[in-house]
Amino acid sequence: MSGFSASWLDLREPVDAASRNAELSAALQVWRRPFKRLSVLDLGCGTGANFRFLAPLLGGEQHWRLVDHDPILLAHGARRLRRWAAARAMQTTLAERGLAFESANDRYQLEPLALDLVGDWDLPDRRSPTLLTASALLDLVSEPWLERLAARCRQWEAAVFIALSYDGAVVWEPVLAGDERVRERLNRHQRTDKGFGPALGPAAPATLAILLRQLGYRVMLRPSPWRLGPEHGRIQTALLDGWSEIARQFGLEPTDWLPEWTHRRRRLIERRMSRLYVGHWDVFACPCGIAGPVSIPQPAVE
Numbered sequence: 278m279s280g281f282s283a284s285w286l287d288l289r290e291p292v293d294a295a296s297r298n299a300e301l302s303a304a305l306q307v308w309r310r311p312f313k314r315l316s317v318l319d320l321g322c323g324t325g326a327n328f329r330f331l332a333p334l335l336g337g338e339q340h341w342r343l344v345d346h347d348p349i350l351l352a353h354g355a356r357r358l359r360r361w362a363a364a365r366a367m368q369t370t371l372a373e374r375g376l377a378f379e380s381a382n383d384r385y386q387l388e389p390l391a392l393d394l395v396g397d398w399d400l401p402d403r404r405s406p407t408l409l410t411a412s413a414l415l416d417l418v419s420e421p422w423l424e425r426l427a428a429r430c431r432q433w434e435a436a437v438f439i440a441l442s443y444d445g446a447v448v449w450e451p452v453l454a455g456d457e458r459v460r461e462r463l464n465r466h467q468r469t470d471k472g473f474g475p476a477l478g479p480a481a482p483a484t485l486a487i488l489l490r491q492l493g494y495r496v497m498l499r500p501s502p503w504r505l506g507p508e509h510g511r512i513q514t515a516l517l518d519g520w521s522e523i524a525r526q527f528g529l530e531p532t533d534w535l536p537e538w539t540h541r542r543r544r545l546i547e548r549r550m551s552r553l554y555v556g557h558w559d560v561f562a563c564p565c566g567i568a569g570p571v572s573i574p575q576p577a578v579e
């Protein structure tokens with residue numbers, strides 16, 4: 278349905294966790310301290326990787342609404358989350374609208390929501406979150422969509438934590454002729470419509486930071502790149518396959534060089550001689566100090 282398989286999300290989860298920006302994770306922990314109970318809204322949650330990383334970091338009492346339009350990923354996520362809680366010796370109970378995981382110090386209540394975020398979406402209960410979060414989602418959305426989201430966060434007075442947004446940088450080692458042509462096609466594909474309007478692709482993290490800044494947020498934008506080594510052969514191969522296919526489809530010129538490029542890259546990965554850098558950014562924006570009536574600047578008309 279969404280084009281994101283649970284097996285792909287499983288493959289990237291440990292790499293994402295290791296790549297997240299430590300300074301921003303620490304800033305989020307500090308921001309969390311004054312709140313007794315957090316209400317978190319996770320957009321494009323997939324199987325719940327963002328929850329699995331952030332919930333233990335934030336600790337205490339939390340209510341999560343996990344939103345995705347793909348019911349298969351949500352179902353896979355429910356099983357995955359139960360296993361995750363069991364591995365942490367947390368007690369699982371059925372809660373009002375989902376699951377609750379409990380340990381001596383922490384209680385996480387989870388509410389999965391099958392919701393399409395395209396267009397004029399709304400939350401069934403309309404309760405404002407304290408924290409709006411997402412991971413590996415932002416490159417899919419368009420600028421008008423992001424403007425609406427930023428304005429909504431401002432109205433909620435919610436903090437914003439958006440992790441692992443792709444920035445267009447792809448660097449293979451060793452370098453091969455063809456790398457740049459593949460990267461250029463990939464980034465052209467990034468800007469195509471994924472349902473939200475023309476996608477921001479690599480421009481998304483900086484655009485979000487600027488939008489939130491204009492709304493009075495205190496914004497931190499920090500790198501969280503994937504640095505894949507020879508031990509990450511499976512994910513390198515998955516990326517190679519995906520990008521080769523995109524390059525084949527998005528070439529304006531002939532792609533007779535592409536099979537040879539793909540073959541040589543595959544051989545390097547198999548021989549454990551390949552390294553790959555993929556640029557990402559994390560954004561943490563705090564409405565700290567925003568007070569008084571909400572005023573949302575209108576986007577400039579070009």
Ligand SMILES: C[S@@+](CC[C@H](N)C(=O)[O-])C[C@H]1O[C@@H](n2cnc3c(N)ncnc32)[C@H](O)[C@@H]1O
Nearest residue numbers: 279321322323326345346347393394395412413
């Ligand atoms: C790259 S995955 C990231 C999943 C998860 N956040 C993670 O870090 O593993 C992007 C997610 O966005 C979801 N998504 C894409 N378009 C959506 C839409 N229109 N409405 C809701 N979710 C959407 C996909 O189903 C997928 O789970």
